[in-house]
Amino acid sequence: MLKRAFLLSAVMLASVAGAQVKNPGTLIDVAFGDWRTFDPADCYEQSCGEVIQNVLETLYFPEGNNASKFVPLLAEGMPEVSNGGKTYTVKIRKNAKFSNGKDLTAEDVAYSIQRTLLASVDSGPAQLLIEPLLGTTDFIRKGGKVGYDQVAAAVQAKGTDTVVFNLARPFAAFIAVLATPYASIYSKADAVAAGDWSGTEKDWEKFNNPAAGTTAFARKLPLGTGPFVLERYDVNQNVVLKRNDNYWRAPAKLQRVIIQNVEDENTRIRMLEAGDADIASINRPAIPRVEKLPGVKVTESNQLTLVALFMNQKINAAGTNYLGSGKLDGKGIPANFFSDVNVRKGMAASFDYNALIKDVLLGAATQQSTVVVKGLLGYSNTLPKYKFDKNQATRYFKAAWKGELWKNGFVLPVFYNSGNNIRKSALEIIKKNVESLNPKFKVDVREIPFSQLIAQGGNSQMTMWALGWGADYADPHNFAFPFLHSDGNYPTQTGYKNAKIDALIGEAVATADTKKRNELYRQIQTLGFNDTPFIPLYQPTFPFVNRDWVKGRVNNPVYADDYYYPMSK
Structure with missing residues (x-):
């Protein structure tokens, strides 16, 4: 059952006509599917990836609805590529800050990528980075041919503002890999304080291949630089994101985003119709019914x-x-x-x-x-x-x-x-x-x-x-x-x-x-x-379904999950 008491108190649903915007500062996204983890080194599915990409950020990000074109996000600009396409030198944006107000550094970037590589969680996303950086398709394992030394050589922090990626071979899609939620950047100090890897050779094996959903960030997110922070997680029911008022760019227009796991589709449709949901995941057979609802917009997008x-x-x-x-x-x-x-x-x-x-x-x-x-x-x-x-x-x-x-x-x-x-x-x-x-x-x-x-x-x-x-x-x-x-x-x-x-x-x-x-x-x-x-x-x-009062939603052919930063009501 959904925690209705919490929902009502958090959102304060207004009893107004359906054509009026309910709760202008809060967006409610109803979907189906729970969240196994919030750890970028472990997550490899859409539900957790959606949360991660709104709380953490990557060096590069897709440009609008173009799946294969990218713009700098935490990076200051596009990388300098040398050594026959095997070396990528990236400058870090100087004004990027974590949600606690501390500056992002190259050490944080290197730590985040290295941690995913060294964790190499079964069924996790590490292979996306392992393949171009280490030239293998094998997960890193204790006693294997690839370990800390190779990872440290592949991802290097140079001073406070420069990261160098040394690829094993040319890999044309490397920027695209760095733009996925699984290459998100977070605070090294926060991760270490949470009891995770120290960032040194001495204890990396202790954190190699943890059981899925058992890392320090299975139920919370690392400290990120993104437009939102995780305010509350009701296990398998609700994820509540609150606006990051220390965001290094202009603050998000929305004050809060509530993502609800509502498995019954009829319930999702009723919430959408009443205006109690702003965005809804709707299966294809129900789309003709939803398209007839007043105030509801359906946009079709080809998906990869x-x-x-x-x-x-x-x-x-x-x-x-x-x-x-x-x-x-x-x-x-x-x-x-x-x-x-x-x-x-x-x-x-x-x-x-x-x-x-x-x-x-x-x-x-x-x-x-x-x-x-x-x-x-x-x-x-x-x-x-x-x-x-x-x-x-x-x-x-x-x-x-x-x-x-x-x-x-x-x-x-x-x-x-x-x-x-x-x-x-x-x-x-x-x-x-x-x-x-x-x-x-x-x-x-x-x-x-x-x-x-x-x-x-x-x-x-x-x-x-x-x-x-x-x-x-x-x-x-x-x-x-x-x-x-x-x-x-x-x-x-x-x-x-x-x-x-x-x-x-x-x-x-x-x-x-x-x-x-x-x-x-x-x-x-x-x-x-x-x-x-x-x-x-x-x-x-893919049918993107939302109330017509939702503005700024981007329909990307790769990322069917939502990026809430440009949205408003």
């Missing part, structure tokens, strides 16, 4: 996003009962159920892509059968696509596990995050079609909190689940690597590996020639399609 079904080839059964009997005996599944490519292809052929796009998404999406989405280098609409074909699915399932799967059947739990009705519908589609092939096939659609789905996915405990990937930055590498490289986000969770794909991804990101890169990504997509390690479903257009 891919929604998919993931299939775990090495399920970790510890702590769950997802495997049932653990055998192909009609009462469960074995841990390596999806390691047979025929199972994966059978699932892909069982999905009705047109039904999802037409009936659930109301046409506001395109089917995506490869990893590079429209709008990125390497995208092609001539590559093969998975098709809904029950006869083909039957052939695959009959061939799976040498006929044992078809003979004995299975019970398979599949998962979506609470409140996401589109992903629920997608799983219900595959349930209906798979079960129609053989009465011994059972698919159990289950919902769990977003934080639990992410945590269990990171521990390889998931079986099959629906999830979306939004671009960290506008480059095909940010899709090819996390989806298909054996060290990427999803293959590490699902046990997928293809050495040829790994090599091609490495070659493509290091290639400057656009034509050659385009051909390499075509090869990568074709190999990935044939392996079917996951089932790409669709690339959506």
Whole structure:
């Protein structure tokens, strides 16, 4: 239940006509999904990233709604690039201050980036920085080849106002990486005082790879320079941001932002209609209803996003009962159920892509059968696509596990995050079609909190689940690597590996020639399609929904989360 008493006292809802602005200084954003952590070294999802980017800041920031152009934020200007594209020298803005009034220094910048690298949290964002700076795709681990010395050499503070980044190789998207919330800057002194890493070699191993959600900043944010500060966090219910009156730029127009986790969509819509919510996350099927509400504005924006079904080839059964009997005996599944490519292809052929796009998404999406989405280098609409074909699915399932799967059947739990009705519908589609092939096939659609789905996915405990990937930055590498490289986000969770794909991804990101890169990504997509390690479903257009009294909202194709600083009511 939402803490209504707190909400009413904090917001003091006015009983005025719907056309009038309620609470001009407070913006209420209702969404679904809780917050696993507020630590930039641990957070790697939209819900926490949204909070972080409003309290902390980065050296560079996207320019308006342009996903691939950046402007200086905490940096004084664009970097000086030398050494064949491997050295970036960044001057720090002299007037930037933390919310406690203390000056930002180069030491704070170096500490923030180094801490993310050295923490290397499983399922965290460290790989975004590790790859260009250290030339590897491996997380840093105690006793490994890469440790403190390499990190200290890669990120160096020079005096109080200069930071030097020494890349392992040229990486064209490096500025874009520095503009993500996962490269946010915060106070070294505050982090050390909170009991985190000292910033020296002596104790970095103590803070390496902490369990997800257990760092000093799991429930609070580090001291930042951003336009807001975290005033209150009601676990899994509300995040309350208060204007930072010590902000180094002009103060935010809003005095307060309240982000609420409201899983029931009808409740979100009623709040929007009454003016008790200013911004609302609304699933596609409800958009026609919302568009009819007076005073509500819906703006469509193409998103660099891919929604998919993931299939775990090495399920970790510890702590769950997802495997049932653990055998192909009609009462469960074995841990390596999806390691047979025929199972994966059978699932892909069982999905009705047109039904999802037409009936659930109301046409506001395109089917995506490869990893590079429209709008990125390497995208092609001539590559093969998975098709809904029950006869083909039957052939695959009959061939799976040498006929044992078809003979004995299975019970398979599949998962979506609470409140996401589109992903629920997608799983219900595959349930209906798979079960129609053989009465011994059972698919159990289950919902769990977003934080639990992410945590269990990171521990390889998931079986099959629906999830979306939004671009960290506008480059095909940010899709090819996390989806298909054996060290990427999803293959590490699902046990997928293809050495040829790994090599091609490495070659493509290091290639400057656009034509050659385009051909390499075509090869990568074709190999990935044939392996079917996951089932790409669709690339959506994203509906930004808010009351028409909300001004200054920016719809960025990469960042569907909100940046509240320019907003007003």
